[in-house]
Amino acid sequence: MLVIGEKINASNEYVAEAITGRNGGYIAGLAKAQADAGADFIDVNVGTAKQTRQEQMAAMEWAVDVVQAATDKPLAIDSDIPDVIEAGVRQYGREELMINSVNAEPEKLEAIGRLKIGHQVRLVALAMSAEGIPPTAEGRLAACELIMTHLARFGINEEQVYFDPLVLPVSVDSRQALITLKTIEQIKSRYPKAKTVMGLSNVSYGLPNRKLINRAFLLMAAYAGLDAAILDPLDSRAISLIKVADILTENDPQCRRYIRAYRTGTLIV
C-alpha cells in the first residue's frame, strides 16, 4: 500500500503558523520526518479559510520549494482550489507527482483538465459532487462515473486516477464504514485499472480512541482493495499494520519487506 504523508496541512495550527511566517525549517522537518518514516508521497496543503486565493498560491509555491529541497519523495499537491494546485504543479516541475484532488464538480474538472498533466501524474478523485458526499455506494459510484468521463476527455487515463470512496462517521450512521468498504470494492470492479486512496480519520469522528478505530478500518479497507492511504507516517503502529496488510493481500509475496522492517526494528506489535 502506498503511504501519503498528511502532516503538512494548514488545518493544523502549527503548520498554518509556519506557512504564514515562512518558517521553512519547520516544514522541511515535517517533510523529512515523514520520508524517513516510510511515506511514499508528501502531501502539501497550505490552505486556510483566512487566506485569499493569491495568498494560497504564493504559499503553495513557497512550500513546494521547501519540501522539494528537503526530500526526494514526490509531492501530493493538495488544495480544493484549482489555481492553487496549478501554482504548485508549475513550481514543482517534476513529472512524478500527485494532484489532490478533484471531485465531480464540472468547473474543477475543467480546470484540472486545462493543466494538460502528463501521464506520470496521479490524480486523487473524490467520489462526491458539489452537493456533498452521497450517503450510498451507488451515489459515490455515480460521482466516479462522471469524473472519469470528464477526465477521459482530457486524455487522463484510468491508470492515473486514485478514487477516494470517502467515509462518514460511524457514530452518526452505523452503516457508513461498510458503505465505504463496498464502494472501494465496486470502484475496483468497475475501474480495474484505477487505484483507490483514502484518509481514514473521518470514520472515528465523535468516538473515543480514534486511532484504534482508524487502524482497524485501514485493515478492512486493505482487504476491500485500498491501494493508498493518506495518514500520519509517524504513527508506527499504522505503518506496521500496513506492512502486515501487504503480506496478507499478496502485495509482499515473499514477506521480504515485512522481514526487513522486522530486522530494522520498525515493526510495532
Added chain:
Amino acid sequence: MLVIGEKINASNEYVAEAITGRNGGYIAGLAKAQADAGADFIDVNVGTAKQTRQEQMAAMEWAVDVVQAATDKPLAIDSDIPDVIEAGVRQYGREELMINSVNAEPEKLEAIGRLKIGHQVRLVALAMSAEGIPPTAEGRLAACELIMTHLARFGINEEQVYFDPLVLPVSVDSRQALITLKTIEQIKSRYPKAKTVMGLSNVSYGLPNRKLINRAFLLMAAYAGLDAAILDPLDSRAISLIKVADILTENDPQCRRYIRAYRTGTLIV
C-alpha cells in the same frame, strides 16, 4: 463477534500437566480469567497424543466439571475424537454448548449425528476432509457441502453450524490469507443462515511478530463475515480490536458496547 477462549488446551504443556495431575485450581483459574476477559464460550481440549481414548474421555469428564463449577459461560467441547466429545457432552448436561469439531470425514459425521444433539447446540465444522485442508476456496466449499448434507440428515440445521474456513501460513504460500477470506465470503453467500468461526494463529506461522499478523487478519476476516474467533481473550489488544470490528460491521449499531468498554478502561489503543 463471538469470542471462544482457547486457553484450556492440552497442546500447552502447563495445561497438559494440570489435566494429568487433576490440578482443578489451575484449570478453574484459566476458565474464570477468560470469562472475566470477555469470552462468550470456554473451549475445553484435554487431548494429547500420549493419552489413550479412555484416558481422554475421563480427563474430559473431569475438566467439564471443573470448568462448569468455575464459570457460567457455556463450554466448547473440543476434541477430534467423537467418543471424547460424547463423554464431554454427556457430563456437561446443559443445552447451550458448542461442539468443536467435525469435518468432512463420514465416520466423524456419523458419530456426531448419533449424539442426537438439541437445536441449541452449536457445531464447529472444519472445511476439510480426511485428506487434509484443500488448498483452494472451491475445495473447502466442497467439504462444507458434504458436511452440511450429512448434518441435515441428522436433523441439524444450518443455523447451528459454525463453518471454519481454515487458514494455512502465508509464509509458505502467500495466497493463503486471501483464499481463507474468500472462503468465508463464499460460505456466507452459500449458507446465509450458517455462521463462521476461525482460529487465527496458523496464518502467521513461520513469521516474526505473530500477534501483529493475527490481529490484522482478524480485522480482515471480520469484514469478510467472520462471526466467531477462537483466541486468547487475555490478549486485550485483540479483544479491543474485536469491539472496534463490531462497530465497523454494524454489530454494535449505537457503539454502546464500544463506549462501555472504553468507560470501564478495557480498550487498549
